[in-house]
Amino acid sequence: MSSFTGLYEDLVRLASRLSDEEDFRANAGNQEEGQSSNSTSTSREGSNSMIILTDAGLLDCPICSEPLKVPVYQCDQNGHIVCSLCCTKINKKCPFCTCPFGSNRCRAIEKIVELNITPCQNIKYGCSVPVAYNKKYEHEKVCVCSPCSCPYAGCNFVSSSMEVYHHFSNDHLDSATSFQYDNNDDGLSFPITLNMDDYSLVVREKDSGTLFILYNRYEALGNVVSLSCLQPSFMDDFIYVLIVSNKDSSLKFRSVTESTPSLQMDGSSAKSFLLVPREFFDSRGQVKIDVFIRCKW
Numbered sequence: 001m002s003s004f005t006g007l008y009e010d011l012v013r014l015a016s017r018l019s020d021e022e023d024f025r026a027n028a029g030n031q032e033e034g035q036s037s038n039s040t041s042t043s044r045e046g047s048n049s050m051i052i053l054t055d056a057g058l059l060d061c062p063i064c065s066e067p068l069k070v071p072v073y074q075c076d077q078n079g080h081i082v083c084s085l086c087c088t089k090i091n092k093k094c095p096f097c098t099c100p101f102g103s104n105r106c107r108a109i110e111k112i113v114e115l116n117i118t119p120c121q122n123i124k125y126g127c128s129v130p131v132a133y134n135k136k137y138e139h140e141k142v143c144v145c146s147p148c149s150c151p152y153a154g155c156n157f158v159s160s161s162m163e164v165y166h167h168f169s170n171d172h173l174d175s176a177t178s179f180q181y182d183n184n185d186d187g188l189s190f191p192i193t194l195n196m197d198d199y200s201l202v203v204r205e206k207d208s209g210t211l212f213i214l215y216n217r218y219e220a221l222g223n224v225v226s227l228s229c230l231q232p233s234f235m236d237d238f239i240y241v242l243i244v245s246n247k248d249s250s251l252k253f254r255s256v257t258e259s260t261p262s263l264q265m266d267g268s269s270a271k272s273f274l275l276v277p278r279e280f281f282d283s284r285g286q287v288k289i290d291v292f293i294r295c296k297w
Contacts, residue, residue, distance in 0.1 A: 059109075061081075061082055062080075063083075063086040063090070064085070064086050067133055068109065069113065071084050072110050073104065074106040075101050076100055080096045080097060082101070114132065117131065118132075120136070120143055121140055122146055122160070125146070125158075125159050125160045126160050126162075127144075127145035127160075142232075144160065144161075146160070148160065148164045148230055149164070149261065149262035150164055150167060150168055151211060151213055151263040152175060152202070161209075161211075161232065161261075165204075169204065172202075176201075176211075177201065178205075179293070181207070181208065189241070189290040190291055192290075193287075193288055194214070194223075194288075196281050196286070197218065199216060203291070210229065210230075210231070211230040213229075213263060214227050221275060222275045222277040222278055222280075223275070223276045224276075225274045225276055225289070226255075226273040227255075227257050227293070228257055228259065228264075229257040231261070234259075237258070237296050238256070238257045238293055238296055239257075239293070240254075240257055240292065240293045241253065241292040242289055242290070242291060243289065244274070244280050244289050245280075251276070251280075256272075257293075258270060
């Protein structure tokens with residue numbers, strides 16, 4: 001714990017210095033009252049402070065290893081710190097020195113936690129958002145630059161969904177069916193020819209930067225067909241309609257896409273799908289599917 005103690009003392013001194021600087025700036029701001037609003041705005045923007053640690057993991061709880069969040073508690077005698085959840089789990093008894101945890105919060109570490117900035121783990125995929133370390137996980141759960149994989153078989157390109165779209169459009173365009181949105185209900189559709197033994201087909205929207213994957217799985221009663229959108233799982237879904245016909249009848253299926261960051265080796269996880277009976281396939285083992293896709297929002 002000696003190395004941690006030295007680090008802790010350094011952080012306390014740093015927090016105290018930042019607090020003094022903020023007090024000074026606040027007093028200076030009061031003295032400059034009456035100046036133009038632009039000058040005041042610039043002063044306030046200039047007073048924003050941030051800390052960038054080379055090893056942000058130093059601000060993890062020493063017990064659960066999760067990022068520290070306010071409030072942070074310290075033991076009454078030696079100042080060992082834990083997060084609020086762990087403080088309850090250990091019955092407010094320090095696991096390092098057995099001293100009790102009261103209601104003593106470590107304000108210095110709390111200030112460091114609030115000011116420390118770390119890059120998103122998706123920085124290599126284009127995310128440039130500076131993230132508070134204690135909110136890093138929350139940001140990364142909804143980061144639009146979360147990695148997606150190129151759906152072209154054998155291609156190992158990985159990046160954000162938008163970069164995957166540009167890569168696919170440049171390198172594999174001939175392998176996809178392209179279309180444009182028509183957000184009118186039951187508006188324009190486009191045809192896709194599906195072979196009975198196709199595993200998947202890529203569908204590309206021309207303008208929005210969105211790729212879709214039409215999955216096809218052979219089953220005893222027919223082929224199971226569903227549509228997914230290539231994007232992080234938290235992003236908005238799309239409404240789609242599939243229509244297949246033969247000389248005697250037709251089937252119309254309406255559902256919502258599921259989001260997937262990569263081409264799934266088993267498309268059977270779809271919650272909803274269209275079952276296309278064998279008699280809808282022609283003598284060459286092909287069926288024409290009319291597809292309609294529009295934004296859900």
